[in-house]
Amino acid sequence: xxxxxxxxxxxxxxxxxxxxxxxxxxxxxxxxxxxxxxxxxxxxxxxxxxxxxxxxxxxxxxxxxxxxxxxxxxxxxxxxxxxxxxxxxxxxxxxxxxxxxxxxxxxxxxxxxxxxxxxxxxxxxxxxxxxxxxxxxxxxxxxxxxxxxxxxxxxxxxxxxxxxxxxxxxxxxxxxxxxxxxxxxxxxxxxxxxxxxxxxxxxxxxxxxxxxxxxxxxxxxxxxxxxxxxxxxxxxxxxxxxxxxxxxxxxxxxxxxxxxxxxxxxxxxxxxxxxxxxxxxxxxxxxxxxxxxxxxxxxxxxxxxxxxxxxxxxxxxxxxxxxxxxxxxxxxxxxxxxxxxxxxxxxxxxxx
Numbered sequence: 001x002x003x004x005x006x007x008x009x010x011x012x013x014x015x016x017x018x019x020x021x022x023x024x025x026x027x028x029x030x031x032x033x034x035x036x037x038x039x040x041x042x043x044x045x046x047x048x049x050x051x052x053x054x055x056x057x058x059x060x061x062x063x064x065x066x067x068x069x070x071x072x073x074x075x076x077x078x079x080x081x082x083x084x085x086x087x088x089x090x091x092x093x094x095x096x097x098x099x100x101x102x103x104x105x106x107x108x109x110x111x112x113x114x115x116x117x118x119x120x121x122x123x124x125x126x127x128x129x130x131x132x133x134x135x136x137x138x139x140x141x142x143x144x145x146x147x148x149x150x151x152x153x154x155x156x157x158x159x160x161x162x163x164x165x166x167x168x169x170x171x172x173x174x175x176x177x178x179x180x181x182x183x184x185x186x187x188x189x190x191x192x193x194x195x196x197x198x199x200x201x202x203x204x205x206x207x208x209x210x211x212x213x214x215x216x217x218x219x220x221x222x223x224x225x226x227x228x229x230x231x232x233x234x235x236x237x238x239x240x241x242x243x244x245x246x247x248x249x250x251x252x253x254x255x256x257x258x259x260x261x262x263x264x265x266x267x268x269x270x271x272x273x274x275x276x277x278x279x280x281x282x283x284x285x286x287x288x289x290x291x292x293x294x295x296x297x298x299x300x301x302x303x304x305x306x307x308x309x310x311x312x313x314x315x316x317x318x319x320x321x322x323x324x325x326x327x328x329x330x331x332x333x334x335x336x337x338x339x340x341x342x343x344x345x346x347x348x349x350x351x352x
Contacts, residue, residue, distance in 0.1 A: 018075045026333045060293050063286050068302050072309025075147040075154075075276040076317060084268035086258040087139035092137060092250040093272040094280050099247045101281025102240040121225040123238065124245045129220030131246035132253075137213035144206035146320040151310025152192055152330045153210035158303065158337035159185040161218030168222050178340050185336025191329030239284060250325055304334050 026259040105111075114120065142150050162178055189211075193202060231238060292300035307330050314320040 016232055039303075059270050060290050063120035063290055064298075064302065067131060067283055067286050067290065068305040068309055070278050070286075071302065072151065072306045073313050074275060074279040074309045075138070075142070075151040076313040077271040077279065078150070078272035079142045079147040079314070079318060081268050082139055082142055083277060084263075084265040085261060085272065086254075087136060087143065088250065088254040088258050089261065090139045090272055091132070092247070092254045094276040095131060095243060095247040095250055097273055097276025098280030098284075099240070099243040099276075101277050102236065102243055102284070105285055106236055106240050109234075109236060111234050111240070113234045114231070114237055114241050119228070119231070119233075119239070120245070122224075123242045126220055126224050126228065127242045128249060129216050129223060131243060132249045133228070134216040135246075135252075137216065141206040141209035141213065143202045144203040145210060148311040148314035148320050148322065148326060149192070149202075149207065150210045151307045151314070152215050152326065152333065153207065154310075155303070155307040155330065155337065156185065156189060156211065157213045157217045157334050158340055159189075159333070160215045161221060162340040164218050164222060181336045181339030183336070184339060188329045188334075189334030191325050191332055193329075194323075194325050233334035235288060236285075243280070260333055304338065307334065341343045 078090060081093070085093070106113075114123065138150055138154075141153075159182055163182055166178065193207065228238070287299060287302070311322065311327065311330065315322050
């Protein structure tokens, strides 16, 4: 899972000059994330300079572990939420509680909202591709596919992002390394889906929705890079505005396609609250802090832990079935994604 820039999350939870990659649906990709768009969280774009790192009371490794758990468990929370509420209702609640957390953070830091109708218009488009659309698609997908598969599909975002960036962004030229990474990643997707078995046992519609959700993130990242890069507003301001607009979009759509719940079961309701407040609100703030402290390269590594945690949570807590090709394919996907994001070492002198 994560807002217009990956803190990508995402989500995802760097600058807008780096190629887009993955974000977790857990994160709301913000337009000004200090991390690379390669991070989950969810999408990267408009850049503002990350604030100087301050000494934190909690070590960044602890916060990194918490962030990985929160985003990895997002798929389980979606699954639990959709047992009692319609997918659009789960998405609306997720965005509502996530926006509330960022609104409090903005009030505490006295961050002012963005100015200008054009900026808000671009943020509305970013909110659609980075929040409203992928969050809704994942919620609908998990009606018919296990949360483990949804988490693994989310890991394909770096592959989609690299493929799209090589086509849409002139500065991202294809290289042998990137093409090899895309090929390996595609092989991993086929392994997860059991292509040699004719994709038997999988719900094609749900799987397609999960893959489309993963594709939506890099589309949003590229849009943000073209329209919001270089904004002077803080990442918190842009991210908060983006989530607010996504919440408004779901507030319009949800009543048109769903009816008021007849009951409010506690466990699914708490799952939606946690999904929004922790996975879509607090997680973004945590990742921004990590990136500001240790840099985007380390911050984006959370991407590779999300499918592992999502799989472990789905199997152990929800009793979802796991065949050998799912974890093996997931590892191949992650290897391909890592290869597309890697850079060849320069031949210069080594630093002592």
